[in-house]
Amino acid sequence: MTRVAFIGLGNMGSGMAANQVKAGREVVAFDLSADAMARAKEQGMSPAASAGAACKDADIVITMLPAGQHVREIYMDAILPNAPRDALLIDCSTIDVDSARTVSRDASMQGFRACDAPVSGGTAAASGGTLTFMVGCREQDFKEFEEALKPMAKAIIHAGDSGAGQAAKICNNMLLGISMIGVCEAFVLAERLGLDGQKFFDIASKASGQCWSLTSYCPWPGPVPAAPSNRDYEGGFAAAMMLKDLKLAREAAEMSGADTPLGGAAEALYNELVGRAGGGKDFSVMIELLRGRL
Ligand code: NAD
Numbered sequence: 081m082t083r084v085a086f087i088g089l090g091n092m093g094s095g096m097a098a099n100q101v102k103a104g105r106e107v108v109a110f111d112l113s114a115d116a117m118a119r120a121k122e123q124g125m126s127p128a129a130s131a132g133a134a135c136k137d138a139d140i141v142i143t144m145l146p147a148g149q150h151v152r153e154i155y156m157d158a159i160l161p162n163a164p165r166d167a168l169l170i171d172c173s174t175i176d177v178d179s180a181r182t183v184s185r186d187a188s189m190q191g192f193r194a195c196d197a198p199v200s201g202g203t204a205a206a207s208g209g210t211l212t213f214m215v216g217c218r219e220q221d222f223k224e225f226e227e228a229l230k231p232m233a234k235a236i237i238h239a240g241d242s243g244a245g246q247a248a249k250i251c252n253n254m255l256l257g258i259s260m261i262g263v264c265e266a267f268v269l270a271e272r273l274g275l276d277g278q279k280f281f282d283i284a285s286k287a288s289g290q291c292w293s294l295t296s297y298c299p300w301p302g303p304v305p306a307a308p309s310n311r312d313y314e315g316g317f318a319a320a321m322m323l324k325d326l327k328l329a330r331e332a333a334e335m336s337g338a339d340t341p342l343g344g345a346a347e348a349l350y351n352e353l354v355g356r357a358g359g360g361k362d363f364s365v366m367i368e369l370l371r372g373r374l
Contacts, residue, residue: 081106084228085138085163087131087154088173089116092199093144095207096172096232098123100142102209103231110134131158138163140228143171147324148179155183160190168221168228169194172213176328177243177250178335180216184242193221196242197229198249202317210234214252216245250332253325257346257363260293260322264367267300271371278303299364308362319366320359323350 082105086097089111100107101124109120110128117127128134131154135141141163145151151171159169169192171183180196187194195217205211212235217225222238229236239248266289270280281303285295297316298304308316326347333340353366356374368374 082139083108083137085110085128085134085141085167086120086125086144087111087134087142087158088144088146088150089113089120090144090146091203092172092206093142094119094123095203096142096144096211097125098207099209099231101125105140105231108134108138132162135159135163135167138167140168140170142228143173145171145173145175147173148175151175152179152183155186160187160192163192165191167192168224170197170225170228171195172197172199174198174249174253174325174328175246177246177332180246181243184216188242193217193224194242195221195225196245197225198245200249200252201234205234206232213237214239214245214248216240216242216247218242246328247332250325250329253322254329254340254343254346256293257322257326257350258342259291260297260299260363261346261349261366261370263289263291263293264299264364264370267367268370293364297362297364299367307364309364309367313361313365313368316362316364318359319350319354319357319361319363322363323347323354323359326350 084100084105084107086107086109089097089109097107107125108128109125110131111117121127141159143151151173169187184194195215197213197215199211199213201211209232211233213229213233215225215238226236239245277300298307299309301309329343330347353369
């Protein structure tokens with residue numbers, strides 16, 4: 081039976097690891113949180129005493145951790161010293177490109193195959209096994225990584241060499257952060273001009289203003305029933321997560337010399353939003369900041 085070590089069983093990791101169990105794989109789990117470990121046990125995983133212990137005899141090691149520092153430390157202290165050399169190492173966390181390349185380089189210098197495989201899709205897609213994975217790895221290793229990721233995925237795309245998955249993720253999310261602000265500004269202006277929100281949606285969603293932020297996560301309550309705006313902006317993609325991704329995009333832009341003025345402006349606005357409203361609400365709550373209600 082394929083043995084998967086899963087490290088980081090939070091909002092995303094818990095559902096992802098459960099889908100590995102459903103696929104008939106043995107999952108050995110580790111998280112610093114006792115609650116997460118108890119939930120993992122209920123979901124049919126074997127709890128490990130440490131991240132290093134989880135990696136022993138693993139065929140696949142998957143990490144789903146908050147940030148680059150956590151991933152670098154776990155790779156150095158637990159994974160590389162303990163995992164078998166033929167194990168596939170997969171980091172699904174959203175982290176900076178530099179950390180992704182560093183852990184992948186360190187792993188391959190020790191003879192491992194490693195990839196960065198960040199995801200698009202929130203907790204519902206993690207539980208439903210419908211995430212989109214953007215994979216950064218050597219071309220010749222992609223097929224095996226694809227097989228390892230399948231129980232958790234709707235789509236698995238090879239983005240390029242190591243770090244390319246993270247690059248794709250932060251470019252996509254910078255675009256998303258900017259487009260959401262654009263949609264919010266348009267609704268606020270429409271409102272001030274006396275244009276009905278539903279009418280504006282009906283027109284823009286069939287005109288050149290159409291985009292995902294408008295038609296899937298419409299910040300104006302009503303036109304898109306499943307959007308978080310209908311639930312007081314609860315659930316969805318937390319504003320704090322968007323701020324984290326915009327910071328990663330800015331760091332990557334500074335490192336590479338790219339000019340991203342709208343990405344910078346979006347980061348400043350999300351920083352203000354999180355400062356005033358906290359980071360827990362869906363990122364479309366930006367409309368309330370622009371309306372002057374926060
Ligand atoms: P989370 O905070 O819910 O989970 C992270 C888990 O990692 C926690 O359970 C924590 O205890 C554990 N952890 C931290 N350090 C650890 C260590 N040293 N050893 C073992 N466990 C450790 O976060 P999340 O929402 O699951 O997000 C995880 C990653 O996925 C992040 O990088 C995030 O940016 C990315 N992501 C999240 C979403 C989302 O909608 N939540 C969507 C796409 C990508």
